[in-house]
Amino acid sequence: MNEYNKEWEYRISQSETLRHRIRELDIAAPKNRAITLPRDTAAQIEIAVNTIRHENNQMQIRINKSEALTEASDITNPPYDHISIDCGSTSNSTTRDGRSWTAENTKLLSDNHQSVAATPLTPSTPETPYTSARLSYSQFNYSFPVTAGPKFLRLFFYSTTYPNFDTLKAKFSVKAGKFTLLQDFNASLNAEAGNDPGNQDILFREYCINVEDGDEKLNITFTPSTNRSYALINGIEIVSMPPYLYYTNISKVDTEWPQVVEGPPYSILNNSALETMYRLNVGEREISPSLDTGMLRRWNVDDDYLTSQSGPSVDYGRTTNLRFTLLTPNYTAPDEVYRTLRTMGTNGSTNMMSNLSWQLPVDSGFTYLLRLYFCELNPLIVRAGDLRFNIFIADQLATDWADVLVWTNNQKGVPVVKNYVVLFYPLNHKKPNLILKLNPYSETSRFKNAQLNAIELLKINNSNGSLAGPDPDSPPQTSVVSSPTSNSKSGNTTITLVAIAGAVSGALLLSFILAFFLIKRRNNVAVHKGSKQKDGTSRGSGSSLLPTNLCRHFSIEEIIAATNNFDELFVVGVGGFGNVYKGYVDDGSTRVAIKRLKRGSRQGMHEFLNEIEMLSQLRHLHLVSLIGSATRSMR
Secondary structure (H helix, E strand, C coil): CCHHHHHHHHCCCCHHHHHHHHHHCCCCCCCCCCCECCHHHHHHHHHHHHCCCCCCCCCEEEECCCCEEEEHHHHCCCCCCEEEEECCCCCCEECCCCCEEEECCHHHEECCCCCEEECCCCCCCCCCCCCCEEEECCCEEEEEECCCEEEEEEEEEECCCECCECHHHEEEEEEECCEEEEEEEEHHHHHHCCCCHHHCCEEEEEEEEEECCCCCEEEEEEEECCCCCEEEECEEEEEECCCCCCCCCCCCCHHHCCEECCCCECCCCCCCEEEEEEEEECCCCCECHHHCCCCCCCEEECCCCECCCCCCCEECCCCCCCCCCCCCCCCCCCHHHHHEEEECCCCHHHHCCCCEEEEEECCCCEEEEEEEEECCCCCCCCCCCCECEEEEECCEEEEEEECHHHHCCCCCCCCEEEEEEEEECCCCCCCCEEEEEEEECCCCCCECCCEECEEEEEEECCCCCECCCCCCCCCCCCCCCCCCCCCCCCCCCEEEEEEEEECCCCCCCEEEEEEEEEEECCCCCCCCCCCCCCCCCCCCCCCCCCCCCCCEECCHHHHHHHCCCCCHHHEEEECCCCEEEEEEECCCCEEEEEECCCCCCCCCHHHHHHHHHHHHCCCCCCCCEEEEEECCEEC
């Protein structure tokens, strides 16, 4: 266990204990006097200060040889809370990431007369806390006694089948105090949309919530969305954090507050809640919770979000000591975050024509806190002006002439965290992208480059006190079709696509034509000769412009439902006839693409009908096959 964790475990609550700890480090600590500490010891003392509610707010500690002044009153924390509950379990355990999980205490539960503890029915189960769960078809609630102050709240889910609980029926909402964290959360859909192949069924959410003085409890409520769905939870973790790690210290001048991109300073008060969207170590190395600064945060690699070419990540090791300040205390991030970074590469001419960029999908309709981490350790960068670059956020210039050594008054090894606020107003897209770009400043910078150590992005609750985003779209469904002439093996898959045509220009007549196609993914997958219609599927309404024997007919109502009334969010491309939409038919079991004929398109109704008729009569392993259509006429 590193010194940081040891100090947090001490849970120091009195200044006398602090002075005793300083004496253990062979340092004299006269009461009410400023003292000068060796650099290597300064971090340990600052951690001790951060874990107490010091009764003497005037005590001062001079940190490092730079004589940077840190006041204990500025960095004190409330008493330390660390709760890790293995829901549904009756025994304690420790996991590889350094967490110690406590068996569930049912006294923390209320409304639990219908909730049950269960273990997954999967042959192989990930480690704790995913080996057990608390599940219920009715609402249940946990009430945790905690101290006042900001906390990390982490929820762990394992989307799988449990005894008497089908995976697909896990749909629920979660509230913590007055905040809605999840709303009608479909665990199965979210698990399938995850981008971790090794842990596809595991879900994790992290929040920041402040517990007000006098509350002394954090209540977490799980509510099934319908009387046929259930709620589940596998693990709950609550960890204290420093008071102004993410929240704004409004006693400071507003130049130290987060800055709205192309706007004024912005304060994030402790009556807000936040959700961690991304925490990325740009140095291409994951940092496990056990290596965090005592708060058990995980720092993921940025590879999945990097959208530009870059040079190899750089690790400066221990060549220069890190020197922390009051603005950037040592608990902000592990040392490894500040010692590793990503640059554009060494070719300045190439760098001037490109960006170092990341793309982060977010939920529209929310405000976000974007934290960028920097630390200058490059031995070639010796003075302010050697490396300058621009920072663009959401295609807006957030900072020009960004220069780490300007920010640190020409001191190397001093970490800096820059905070920006980005507003995403409601858009047609469920998941717009927050795009971050860095590019060299061309005129005066000695080195044509840009660099970054880490990225954090946190969502701020909306005016309704909600952090809940939409569920992802249903994933593609696989299907197996056979042909009398095919020797294809069962299990091979096809993707079903739909083309929708619509709108004939003419007086008083509006028609929608739909054509359904199968596109093979492998050469050895055959397509069937006829369309298989599921029970209950209507045969169409209104007069059809196509012979009924050519293909399956759908009602226009089914297609409107499949595309959410031709929502622009569902547009995946544009063809000669018009927009192409994604959608779901057969009660959502089949994912399709839908082409809709647009009034005034280059190709008209006659050409489209000819195409449908021709395709409906073609059956070959390597050709697209028509499987259905629909029409609608309105006078």
